[in-house]
Amino acid sequence: MITLFSAWFCVITRWLPHLFPRQCALCRLTIPVDKTTHALSHLWCSTCIKAFINTEPRCQHCGLTTLYTVPQCGRCLSDPPSWDRLYCINSYQYPISKVAQDFKYHGQYWLAYDLAALLKSQIPNPAPECIPVPMHWKRLLFRGFNQSHSLAFQLVKQYQYQNKSVALNNHVFRRTHATVQQKGLDKKQRQRNLRGVFFLMQAPKNKHVALVDDVVTTGSTLEPLCRALRKAGVERIDVYCLCRTPEPK
Numbered sequence: 001m002i003t004l005f006s007a008w009f010c011v012i013t014r015w016l017p018h019l020f021p022r023q024c025a026l027c028r029l030t031i032p033v034d035k036t037t038h039a040l041s042h043l044w045c046s047t048c049i050k051a052f053i054n055t056e057p058r059c060q061h062c063g064l065t066t067l068y069t070v071p072q073c074g075r076c077l078s079d080p081p082s083w084d085r086l087y088c089i090n091s092y093q094y095p096i097s098k099v100a101q102d103f104k105y106h107g108q109y110w111l112a113y114d115l116a117a118l119l120k121s122q123i124p125n126p127a128p129e130c131i132p133v134p135m136h137w138k139r140l141l142f143r144g145f146n147q148s149h150s151l152a153f154q155l156v157k158q159y160q161y162q163n164k165s166v167a168l169n170n171h172v173f174r175r176t177h178a179t180v181q182q183k184g185l186d187k188k189q190r191q192r193n194l195r196g197v198f199f200l201m202q203a204p205k206n207k208h209v210a211l212v213d214d215v216v217t218t219g220s221t222l223e224p225l226c227r228a229l230r231k232a233g234v235e236r237i238d239v240y241c242l243c244r245t246p247e248p249k
Contacts, residue, residue: 024048026095040121041114052099052118054090063088063216063244081219082226083211083237087123089115092215092245100242104147104214112147116154119240126166127210127238130156133221134198136175152212155240167205173225174199198224203232210238217245 022031024045031045040049056065059073063086066073072080090096103111120126132148140146152168159166176199209229211222216239226237 026099040117043111043114048095049118052089052096054088054122056091058244060085062086062219063239063241064246065091082223082230083219083239085236086216086239086241086244087119088216088241088244089118089122090243092217092243096243100214103242107144109145109147109150112150112154113158115242116151116158119151119242120155120158123238123240126159126164127206127208127236128165128167129204129206129209130166130168130212130240131172131204131209131225132168132170133211133213133225134173134175147214148212151214151242152240155212169204169209171201172204173228174201198228200228200232204229204234207233207235208238209234209236210240212240214241215243215245216241 023029024031025043026048027045029045044052057067057069058064059066059070059076061072061076061084062081064073064075092100099111099115102108103115130152132146132152135143135146135148149170152170156166156168175197211225211229213221216222222239229237
């Protein structure tokens, strides 16, 4: 009986993809049965994944696009950000912008695993300690999850699966009070909005850490965190994010 059941199960699982073929979660086109799942994701087809990944030259310091890939652009030479290196999947443009919005604002928390895989492909040498940007408990209650923590958790989990020594530290910072959303504010408004918001609860365990966020625009959220980490003795700070948006005029 068990042998017969196993035989039928094998037949069903073999023909199931033909009866219900997979569709790309973005373009909705059918993924051919004879095509294996892309190494970076099972949600999207290979064509869409290629559209996700950054192909533009960038400043390796601030992460903004440049004519050529450079360690520091002219802006960084005159007014460098407080972090050392920024890694992102792409600029804040379609299709990654849509997926980032679905992930953050539409409660599609399950996208964290595949987004982390895309982000991981852009980071050759990960920091030994990942610190997600904290969220105030009121917004956490409203949204249901911290997208930065979910992204950092999946990123660390995938590194650990590859036996890489990367740890998640969610207890470095605390957000002391709720603020209005940064979206739509200019750089000065963002800086005023975040003044005195973050509290350093404990020093990181490593001298090389990475701050994990979903989207970086002006860097106003990251700047106070970086300054606090420098005072705590951190020597190198990387930034891992889904998208890097050009700063508003």
